[in-house]
Amino acid sequence: MMDKYDCIVIGAGPAGLSATLTLGRARRKVALFDNGTNRNRVTHESHGFLTRDGIKPKEFKDIAVKQLESYPSVSISNETVIKVIKDVQRDLFLVNTSNNKSYITEKILLATGIQEExxxxxxxxxxxxxxxxxxxxxxxxxxxxxxxxxxxxxxxxxxxxxxxxxxxxxxxxxxxxxxxxxxxxxxxxxxxxxxxxxxxxxxxxxxxxxxxxxxxxxxxxxxxxxxxVPSFYRPNKFAEHLNCQVDENGGIITDSAGRTTVIGIYIAGETEKAGPSSLMIAAADGNKAASSINMDITLDRF
The missing domain is CATH 3.50.50.60 (FAD/NAD(P)-binding domain)
Known part of the structure; x- marks a missing residue:
C-alpha cells in the first residue's frame, strides 16, 4: 500500500522550498518533488534576497535542502511529476512520476514555476x-x-x-x-x-x-x-487538468492565500501568474500557501 502524505509539493524553487520548510516545521508529512529545471539555474548569481545577495542559485538551493533534512516528516525526491489525478471518492490525489512511481496525498502545492521564450x-x-x-x-x-x-x-x-x-x-x-x-x-x-x-x-x-x-x-x-523581454509560459498544465479556474491572462485564480478554486489544490510563486517574480516574493508566497495548507488540514481533522 502506498504511503499517504499530508501534502506533496511539486517544484523546488524558492516557493516550493519555503512551503516545504513551513509544512515540515508544522509536523506535516510532506514530499517535495523536483527535476532541476528551475528558471534561475542559468544565472551565475541571485540578487535581492536578504542575507543571500549574490549567492549562486545552486548554493541557495543546497542550503535550503540541507535545512529541510532536519525535519523527519519531510522527504525530497529528484523525480519529474508527469500527472496528478484527483480521486473524488476518497478526496485524495494520486501523483505519478516519470520513474513509474505513484504517491497519494491529501493536498497538492503547485510550485513548478515558469520558463522563458x-x-x-x-x-x-x-x-x-x-x-x-x-x-x-x-x-x-x-x-x-x-x-x-x-x-x-x-x-x-x-x-x-x-x-x-x-x-x-x-x-x-x-x-x-x-x-x-x-x-x-x-x-x-x-x-x-x-x-x-x-x-x-x-x-x-x-x-x-x-x-x-x-x-x-x-x-x-x-x-x-x-x-x-521574454514571453513566459508554464511548463505543464497540471492546474488546468485539475480544473482550476484560469483568468483571461492565463493566471490561475486564487483567494490570494494560495488556495485555487479546486479544494485541495494550492499554488505558489511564479506558477500562479505565469509571470516572473523575485526570490524573496516567491519564497513569501510559498510560506503563505503552506500556512493555508496547514490551517486547512488542521480544520479538517480537529
Missing amino acids: FPLLQIRQYYGKSLFSCPYCDGWELRDKPLAIIAENDEHIIHMTKLVFNWSKDLIVFTNGHQLSNKVRNDFESKKIKVYTEVIKNLHGDNGNLESIELESGENILRSGGFV
Whole structure:
C-alpha cells in the first residue's frame, strides 16, 4: 500500500522550498518533488534576497535542502511529476512520476514555476551572464555599461527602457523589426537613447559575454550586455487538468492565500501568474500557501 502524505509539493524553487520548510516545521508529512529545471539555474548569481545577495542559485538551493533534512516528516525526491489525478471518492490525489512511481496525498502545492521564450534563439547563449530579464536582479552589476534593450512589444519596450535608464544612461533599443511610434522614438531620443528597428541578424560575443549586435544591414553595434523581454509560459498544465479556474491572462485564480478554486489544490510563486517574480516574493508566497495548507488540514481533522 502506498504511503499517504499530508501534502506533496511539486517544484523546488524558492516557493516550493519555503512551503516545504513551513509544512515540515508544522509536523506535516510532506514530499517535495523536483527535476532541476528551475528558471534561475542559468544565472551565475541571485540578487535581492536578504542575507543571500549574490549567492549562486545552486548554493541557495543546497542550503535550503540541507535545512529541510532536519525535519523527519519531510522527504525530497529528484523525480519529474508527469500527472496528478484527483480521486473524488476518497478526496485524495494520486501523483505519478516519470520513474513509474505513484504517491497519494491529501493536498497538492503547485510550485513548478515558469520558463522563458525569447524573440531570438541566440539570446539563450548569453542569458544569465550578460543578458538578463530583471533589472532589479541584475541592473546593479551592469550599471553604467553600454547596454542593449531587446524587445518587440511597445509596452514592453517603453517599460524596460525607462526602468533600465536608472542603472545606465548608455542605452540602445533593438526592436528586431518592430516599428515604434514617433512619440516613443522622440521621447527616447530626448534622453539620447538610440533606436534600431531593423531585424537582428546575429549576436556576437565570447563565453556568454555579449560584445556586439549585428543587424540585417550588416551594421555591428557594440554592446557589453543588456536586458531582454521574454514571453513566459508554464511548463505543464497540471492546474488546468485539475480544473482550476484560469483568468483571461492565463493566471490561475486564487483567494490570494494560495488556495485555487479546486479544494485541495494550492499554488505558489511564479506558477500562479505565469509571470516572473523575485526570490524573496516567491519564497513569501510559498510560506503563505503552506500556512493555508496547514490551517486547512488542521480544520479538517480537529
